[in-house]
Amino acid sequence: MKKLRIGIDLDGVVFRTLDKVLERYNNDNGTDYVSEQIKDWNSHNWMGGDMSVYDYFYDPETFRDLPINDDAVEVLYRLDKKHDVYIVTDTHYCCLETRMKELYRIFPKEQYSFMADRKIFVGKFKEMLMLDVLLDDKPENVSRFNQKGYGKAIMYDWVLNRYVTDVDRVYNWLEFEKRIEEIEGSC
Numbered sequence: 603m604k605k606l607r608i609g610i611d612l613d614g615v616v617f618r619t620l621d622k623v624l625e626r627y628n629n630d631n632g633t634d635y636v637s638e639q640i641k642d643w644n645s646h647n648w649m650g651g652d653m654s655v656y657d658y659f660y661d662p663e664t665f666r667d668l669p670i671n672d673d674a675v676e677v678l679y680r681l682d683k684k685h686d687v688y689i690v691t692d693t694h695y696c697c698l699e700t701r702m703k704e705l706y707r708i709f710p711k712e713q714y715s716f717m718a719d720r721k722i723f724v725g726k727f728k729e730m731l732m733l734d735v736l737l738d739d740k741p742e743n744v745s746r747f748n749q750k751g752y753g754k755a756i757m758y759d760w761v762l763n764r765y766v767t768d769v770d771r772v773y774n775w776l777e778f779e780k781r782i783e784e785i786e787g788s789c
């Protein structure tokens with residue numbers, strides 16, 4: 603079996619960050635937006651044009667206790683035992699401290715080697731990393747990685763990336779784990 607280098611994006615893949623943003627926005631504004639209504643990356647276009655929604659993306663408080671996608675923690679545990687797992691995130695510098703504390707809380711370094719070894723990369727150009735697989739939810743990251751990157755990108759399904767059709771897509775973490783087994787088998 604080939605040990606794969608797997609890069610994992612955080613927001614929209616491990617964490618349901620948009621759910622938390624909308625929850626906070628709704629609490630402050632008396633609205634009831636849900637993430638299924640937000641159909642592309644420009645959230646304000648689906649929220650009556652209110653640009654103040656972006657303030658929540660740059661507020662460290664948003665990154666505390668984020669909701670986690672089903673099976674993400676368990677699948678990452680198993681993948682980390684068999685493969686070389688990296689965290690690759692474009693987290694804004696203002697939220698990095700909260701984010702790191704949260705990562706160490708959710709993925710204790712005694713159990714997750716990617717935390718023990720600090721296999722964490724922060725930045726936008728993920729195609730610069732020699733990863734065999736990148737799991738990401740952002741169309742431009744996926745397409746840039748597939749065009750210029752070393753390996754193959756897989757899209758983590760979200761309402762706001764469904765307009766992209768010519769891509770390898772998974773709908774949940776168990777499906778991603780299965781896809782990794784298939785890639786493993788074909789190496």
Ligand SMILES: [Mg+2]
Pocket residue numbers: 611612613614615738739740
């Ligand atoms: Mg993302």
